[in-house]
Amino acid sequence: MGRHTDKVGDAFPRAPSQEEWERMGQEERDRVVATLPGEVTYEEMAMPEGDDHQEPKALAREALRGYFKRRGRRAYVGSELPVYYPAERRFAPDLLVVLDVENHRRKKWFVSHEGHGLDWVMEIHVGGDRKKDAEYNVSRYARLGIPEYFIFDGGRLALEGYRLATPDARVYTRMESRNGRFTSEVLGLDLQVEGEDVRFWAGNAPLLVSEEFIERLEDQTMTLQRRAQEESRRADEESRRADEEARRANEAERRFKELEAELARLKKSQG
Structure with missing residues (x-):
């Protein structure tokens, strides 16, 4: 259980469907949770892109973790964590946030086990083909019901934001910025490009690392x-x-x- 075959013939591990999960007993569920890998293969990962890719991600993660900790709000902020939606091919976003859950270390995010999908995702694009982040992920993340998705283009130093207009929507609406600043309704923060990174703002106060x-x-x-x-x-x-x-x-x-x-x-x- 937990392995399915993709339509193009791959055999990457997948979580069972929600129907399969609900039919399982606790022992079988525990076995599935334990056996789903906490890493992705080289075939599934983008090529390393150096500091231009790592630095914005690390700074954004630190800023968000510090923000939720200071506010005393339960939230999990992860980076490149394998994510398993029911019966879906796994993926590992550059940055993800799940609100109102326990903040402890994880090797993977298994939606059926956690009882909660992702609330917010950011991908960081530096070079090469933008199609995966700007087209495929825009469609896929909306279909999975992820409320907000941002793309930081480190090459062009540009930010794009997408939001589900309603909880039941499965197609994103592209956000409009105001003087280069986007508002994340999910996080309750504003975002904008500053230098070579993304800066988060709580009102007029920047989030500091x-x-x-x-x-x-x-x-x-x-x-x-x-x-x-x-x-x-x-x-x-x-x-x-x-x-x-x-x-x-x-x-x-x-x-x-x-x-x-x-x-x-x-x-x-x-x-």
């Missing part, structure tokens, strides 16, 4: 340090000024006493 947090904290620390040094300098200056004023006051008092003594002496000599 750890390196950016560190840089921002370092900048804030340096600012506070400079401010403390300036305050210390001012305090020292004020202390020196106070000391000088005290010295002058003491000198004036000493001079006054000398004059007072001299005046008394003169008065005594005249008397």
